[in-house]
């Protein structure tokens with residue numbers, strides 16, 4: 001790449017900030033915010049410098065490695081591919097296709113090549129034992145979107161640039177710059193909100209960095225958001241504040257929701273939540289009476305025992321108060337690559353509970369089982385036991401509950417391969433590691449996070465550096481393995497047409513697919529032409545299909561297109577290359593009723609699976625309070641996102657961030673002082689951490705950040721190891737899941753805390 005400034009999108013978190021990277025020779029001289037990026041407008045966070053650290057990290061693998069009795073040994077790509085394909089084929093032919101487990105880590109969704117190549121790769125593996133980070137994160141949101149709007153990734157996004165009231169429960173966008181709300185420079189946008197007379201309310205068990213900027217803040221007991229939100233729904237009905245606005249006429253089962261909320265008055269839930277009845281009523285009234293308001297819930301609310309109900313109710317509250325599809329409320333995006341419409345056209349809106357996991361009977365979601373049951377599937381003998389494992393850009397030992405048990409499970413596999421460029425806490429168990437190119441060595445288009453952004457934009461970034469001929473992109477690795485597995489399955493060779501197809505795919509890569517999707521998408525240069533071809537075909541197909549056939553989603557094409565016609569046109573990959581800062585496609589726009597994908601075209605306010613779980617919520621009202629234990633929650637810091645960022649020297653330097661936060665009252669009671677060490681226990685699991693005493697914690701609640709715990713042997717991330725911390729997932733149980741969605745319970749599990757005595761230290765496994 002030539003010397004000078006190059007523009008691209010930072011892929012490190014969901015915020016999609018535009019960065020201007022100054023290149024001198026083969027080195028990065030500086031990374032700054034791109035003032036001309038239409039979404040981030042010059043903002044970057046401290047993590048952006050990690051782009052350089054990750055790129056230049058000498059511990060990043062450049063060639064495949066194989067584990068030997070004397071350590072890791074570099075091998076050639078062909079040998080690595082051959083061995084991996086043969087081992088996976090052997091597992092499949094000896095023990096069946098479900099004997100292979102696959103875990104996809106969250107960086108995959110920031111990588112268009114990997115996303116596209118994953119489809120044929122998973123088809124070639126053929127296993128039902130698929131896992132990802134979804135069930136440790138946003139699964140309840142996906143389920144609520146599927147159940148209520150008919151599509152698993154149709155998320156209502158807060159229109160933060162126009163709202164006058166932002167209510168944030170269980171989220172910390174000052175640290176995250178949004179999650180399921182791509183909002184770079186949240187701080188700047190919040191300032192603008194306040195300048196136009198608006199306000200922010202935060203509800204959280206910790207006075208977070210976001211809460212400190214709020215006009216109003218309330219502590220809530222972990223795991224009780226569902227009570228709070230149900231009591232807000234109850235208030236809306238009791239005080240006759242239900243006015244669905246744009247959703248009026250589209251909602252169904254309003255009465256069922258009202259009936260479900262009846263027992264949960266503010267007075268009844270007040271003690272449980274730690275929030276007064278008066279405050280709960282006031283929250284509901286403020287939401288209802290502010291025309292431009294948005295209620296946003298995130299990770300703290302979704303990853304708890306009632307995470308599904310809580311997320312469903314948050315969606316309901318926005319709908320009941322007329323905030324859905326309202327400017328300044330919560331709105332649906334119209335991305336340039338519209339996976340939502342594409343999914344609907346092919347009947348792929350998502351599915352849930354079509355089958356259940358072998359050991360615990362947990363439901364699949366979109367073809368994946370909850371990751372909390374990975375260890376069960378590996379350790380439990382019997383037909384379908386996982387014996388070989390594939391991880392792609394993931395570190396579930398640190399990111400899934402009961403990491404030590406998963407450590408044990410992975411160490412006993414017959415074979416494991418990791419597509420990853422680090423030897424980390426998970427990939428150290430692999431027999432072979434296949435390292436892909438680094439992010440700056442490949443092109444970038446954000447397919448996923450444009451679906452979640454607070455403004456419609458589109459941007460393509462070319463590869464900044466050439467990784468050389470002896471390197472492979474993720475998509476090349478996945479396609480090569482898929483191709484070889486298919487050939488082995490067919491006895492060594494494929495029919496010529498199929499063979500040519502594989503070769504063409506491997507030759508062209510994912511960018512022509514991006515171009516096609518842009519051209520035929522809502523802002524595309526060829527949208528009209530695509531419509532001319534597809535609509536007649538749609539009409540023919542519709543007449544052949546039964547009334548409720550999923551392919552009837554194709555009919556949506558006709559109804560979407562009138563809206564598409566009002567949008568700016570001309571988008572293609574070529575046009576994006578001519579605009580390296582990205583192209584602004586405008587603010588979020590009202591989209592009802594065309595953006596609904598339920599079969600009856602309605603918004604389902606009271607899906608059965610939530611109503612059934614309300615019974616459990618009701619029982620919990622009268623359950624005894626946890627006695628002497630403290631409740632554990634996680635937290636996020638602006639200089640961290642995932643565990644793999646901890647090998648960046650600049651991101652881990654300074655004050656130790658992996659600490660136990662505890663309220664002074666609890667610290668005094670337990671004899672803990674700031675800077676001393678605490679032993680935190682849950683059942684037979686324990687970690688030791690330095691203590692920070694702070695009024696920011698709700699009494700009875702302690703907090704540990706996630707992604708740490710780099711104290712395992714056999715990793716090759718020296719910076720991370722020097723700042724090891726402890727993993728919150730070494731404490732959390734993998735037996736606790738939200739029974740509706742199967743999401744891990746990462747917030748609200750009870751722990752005991754005491755002063756650490758050195759002789760009690762457990763030797764890490």
Ligand code: SF4
Pocket residue numbers: 010011012013014015016017043044045046047048176177184
């Ligand atoms: S907030 Fe930071 S890490 Fe996230 S995209 Fe922006 S610069 Fe990158």
